[in-house]
Amino acid sequence: MSxxxxxxxxxxxxxxxxxxxxxxxxxxxxxxxxxxxxVESRLPLVAxxxxxxxxxxxxxxxxxxxxxxxxxxxxSLPSLRRQARAGAxxxxxxxxxxxxxxxAWQPANGEAFxxxxxxxPDYHGLGLGxxxxxAVAHAATVAGLDAVSLRVNRxxxxxxxxxxxxxxEVVAEDVKRIGGGFVMDDYLMRLNLDCCRLxxxxxxxxxxxxxxxxxxxx
Numbered sequence: 001m002s003x004x005x006x007x008x009x010x011x012x013x014x015x016x017x018x019x020x021x022x023x024x025x026x027x028x029x030x031x032x033x034x035x036x037x038x039v040e041s042r043l044p045l046v047a048x049x050x051x052x053x054x055x056x057x058x059x060x061x062x063x064x065x066x067x068x069x070x071x072x073x074x075x076s077l078p079s080l081r082r083q084a085r086a087g088a089x090x091x092x093x094x095x096x097x098x099x100x101x102x103x104a105w106q107p108a109n110g111e112a113f114x115x116x117x118x119x120x121p122d123y124h125g126l127g128l129g130x131x132x133x134x135a136v137a138h139a140a141t142v143a144g145l146d147a148v149s150l151r152v153n154r155x156x157x158x159x160x161x162x163x164x165x166x167x168x169e170v171v172a173e174d175v176k177r178i179g180g181g182f183v184m185d186d187y188l189m190r191l192n193l194d195c196c197r198l199x200x201x202x203x204x205x206x207x208x209x210x211x212x213x214x215x216x217x218x
Contacts (some may be wrong), residue, residue: 025091033128035135038090038102043080045099046090050075053101053118061155070182088115089139093132101128105148106137111190112140114150133166133191138195147193151186159174160187167191 022085025035038046051071058067073079084090093101101119105112114136119129133148140148152159154173168189176184 025131025138027131032096033131034094035091035103035132036094038084038092040081042092043084043090044077045092045100046079046080047075049099049102049120050118053120056121057118061153066182069174069182072176073178073180083115084149091132091135093119093128095123101132103132103136105139107140107143107145108149110145111149112136112145114145114148117150129162130166133163137191137193144156145193148191150189151184151191154185160189163189 024037027033054067054071054075062070074083080090086106088104088106090102090104092099093103098125102116103114103118104116105114107113114133117132117136119127119132136147148168149171150163151170151174152163154160168191170187171190172188173190174184174186176186178184
């Protein structure tokens, strides 16, 4: 699943991702949208968002029984706490005072593995998912990582289209048993950051430019 570059001193030259400063990402043209790092005390917001978004979006794709099982397995508060303590970086998407989405990623084998990216359906179609992807790509680049990789259900056609538009490519298919008689039937997708076109937009403006919001990131 990982396809990091190899080289004599590449690992030594990479900064330790755990030592990087937390960044608040602000949309340059819509500053009321912000991606903020999640401290452990705010993980209940993530758990509540997961419950809301999964029940709205995923029963038609995987069925209600698997939604219930996967929420308990990976999105309960104890599970989210374990993931954060194991190194997952959570970012919460805010629209003014409201929490509307979240993502989680973690360095793995020279890449950023994007484990979670979810957005309330009322905010679909506004380019916010693309902005969230851009923030992960930016963080991965700052951390000296080679690529962003993820899993996506093979029947989640809208997400697959969005990832392809952002520059991700399918690199493999994988059926993973997750217990309870359920499987994850996924595409494995990867964005090579060397030739990343994620930040390009029709008006050539930056989607996220990090803490200062001053320069397009390419």
